[in-house]
Amino acid sequence: MPRLITLSRAARLVGVKRGALQKKIREGELRTFEGEILLTDLLQSYPQTEVEDTSMLERVEQIMEQAVNKIVRPADDAPDSGALATRVMALSQELATARHEARRLAGVINGLQAQFDLLDSGDSLPDDAFSTLRQWLATALATEAADELETDEIFARETFLRVMEAQIRILPSGHEFLIEGSDSILEAGLRNGLALAYGCSNGNCGKCKAKLVSGQIKKIHQHDYVLTEAEKALGYFLTCSSTAVTDVVMEAEEAAGSRDIPLQNIDVRIRKIERPDDRVVVLETRTPRTNRLRFLAGQYLTLKIDDLPTCDCSITSCPCDGMNLQFQIPVTAGDPLSEHLATNARAHDIISISGPRGDFILNEESSRSLVFIAGNAGIGPIKSLIEHAMALDIAEDIHLAWITTDGNSHYLGNLCRSWDDALDNFHYTALQANGEQSAQSLLPQITGKLGSLDQYDCYVCMPSPLLEPVKNFLTASGAPENQVRVESLR
Numbered sequence: 001m002p003r004l005i006t007l008s009r010a011a012r013l014v015g016v017k018r019g020a021l022q023k024k025i026r027e028g029e030l031r032t033f034e035g036e037i038l039l040t041d042l043l044q045s046y047p048q049t050e051v052e053d054t055s056m057l058e059r060v061e062q063i064m065e066q067a068v069n070k071i072v073r074p075a076d077d078a079p080d081s082g083a084l085a086t087r088v089m090a091l092s093q094e095l096a097t098a099r100h101e102a103r104r105l106a107g108v109i110n111g112l113q114a115q116f117d118l119l120d121s122g123d124s125l126p127d128d129a130f131s132t133l134r135q136w137l138a139t140a141l142a143t144e145a146a147d148e149l150e151t152d153e154i155f156a157r158e159t160f161l162r163v164m165e166a167q168i169r170i171l172p173s174g175h176e177f178l179i180e181g182s183d184s185i186l187e188a189g190l191r192n193g194l195a196l197a198y199g200c201s202n203g204n205c206g207k208c209k210a211k212l213v214s215g216q217i218k219k220i221h222q223h224d225y226v227l228t229e230a231e232k233a234l235g236y237f238l239t240c241s242s243t244a245v246t247d248v249v250m251e252a253e254e255a256a257g258s259r260d261i262p263l264q265n266i267d268v269r270i271r272k273i274e275r276p277d278d279r280v281v282v283l284e285t286r287t288p289r290t291n292r293l294r295f296l297a298g299q300y301l302t303l304k305i306d307d308l309p310t311c312d313c314s315i316t317s318c319p320c321d322g323m324n325l326q327f328q329i330p331v332t333a334g335d336p337l338s339e340h341l342a343t344n345a346r347a348h349d350i351i352s353i354s355g356p357r358g359d360f361i362l363n364e365e366s367s368r369s370l371v372f373i374a375g376n377a378g379i380g381p382i383k384s385l386i387e388h389a390m391a392l393d394i395a396e397d398i399h400l401a402w403i404t405t406d407g408n409s410h411y412l413g414n415l416c417r418s419w420d421d422a423l424d425n426f427h428y429t430a431l432q433a434n435g436e437q438s439a440q441s442l443l444p445q446i447t448g449k450l451g452s453l454d455q456y457d458c459y460v461c462m463p464s465p466l467l468e469p470v471k472n473f474l475t476a477s478g479a480p481e482n483q484v485r486v487e488s489l490r
């Protein structure tokens with residue numbers, strides 16, 4: 001029977017981005033059946049798939065390491081996680097072999113039936129009927145369905161993945177993601193770039209409540225929030241306190257835009273302050289464990305320290321971690337808060353944050369490739385957007401150009417280069433300019449290698465004098481206005 005698999009599993013199986021599969025679907029290279037694709041079609045598109053590739057096994061071993069002692073069995077009698085993963089893989093291969101053999105024998109039985117029909121159709125049995133039949137049977141049994149062997153190897157891997165990872169599908173959005181190890185459904189969803197509703201993330205507030213439509217879940221820790229008996233009977237559960245045992249379909253609330261994210265006021269504690277150069281402060285903060293910040297990549301907060309004037313700062317970390325928040329704050333002469341952070345602030349100091357605000361967020365409905373252009377510390381919110389885009393895994397290509405002017409440094413250059421080295425679809429260009437005119441003259445270097453700009457969504461975060469010129473340049477170069485989002489450096 002033809003085997004259908006979801007895009008997430010298909011991408012994992014052949015080791016490509018979901019965006020690459022979506023491109024093949026758009027171009028008609030891969031067929032979809034209610035959002036799923038045929039395993040055989042997948043193999044035809046990726047004939048080079050290495051069935052012996054052990055990276056998946058290693059990855060699963062890591063997952064097992066984290067998971068097995070927590071949810072599968074008590075720690076004292078749990079088998080070695082690597083041994084368990086190897087056994088599951090061996091069982092998957094046995095299952096694939098048995099499935100292959102069953103299919104082959106079904107073919108032989110059908111052939112035998114046809115032989116009997118043939119013999120039955122004559123007036124009398126030929127003398128050599130039985131020896132001919134015996135010979136036919138011997139040949140049929142010796143014939144391997146070799147053309148399907150490779151599919152069976154992939155079947156074994158796919159079965160293995162099904163055991164190790166469950167898939168979550170969210171209604172009504174249709175978003176889907178894989179959940180690994182002992183992660184909660186909420187953690188896995190956030191890590192995959194989804195804006196699921198939540199508050200405390202540890203079972204106190206009830207904001208992550210979702211309704212199970214199908215599949216099986218398991219509570220992984222006790223929670224103080226009390227679900228009513230009626231809610232339980234309807235299938236409601238807390239995503240922050242549950243993991244998936246089987247593939248799950250659930251109804252859950254997701255933010256579709258900034259208007260769906262509530263304003264929050266939280267006191268955070270400084271964890272670390274770094275000065276990568278004398279123009280910027282990188283501030284790492286932590287919220288209370290029971291009160292994390294829900295935000296969208298690219299949004300900003302208002303920061304307040306004691307009686308100093310407040311300032312608006314972009315969040316430069318990923319929304320997948322609402323507890324550990326990062327800010328990259330330009331140090332500006334005459335701005336008391338940035339000067340205080342650069343000179344007097346210490347670890348453990350308290351900062352009051354309020355927000356989030358702002359619409360400089362990813363257009364998640366688009367699967368176009370992405371162009372990010374950052375100027376100086378504008379790399380901060382751009383970094384948050386890029387990390388979010390990587391988590392969503394829908395863009396085919398991501399281009400980042402970082403222009404620094406007037407002595408500002410590429411203080412995150414190592415991170416950007418490491419993305420460029422590690423990801424086939426990520427391309428980084430560092431540019432240095434002297435003054436605004438010089439920065440503008442560098443823009444053709446960015447767009448020159450992109451081809452037609454209407455194929456891209458562009459995101460620009462720059463010091464304000466450069467913002468309009470860059471936007472005008474992009475639209476004059478062919479980028480549709482509704483595909484260019486800009487933000488002035490805060």
Ligand code: FES
Pocket residue numbers: 197198199200201202203204205206207208209225238239240241
């Ligand atoms: S996020 Fe608060 S109970 Fe789940």
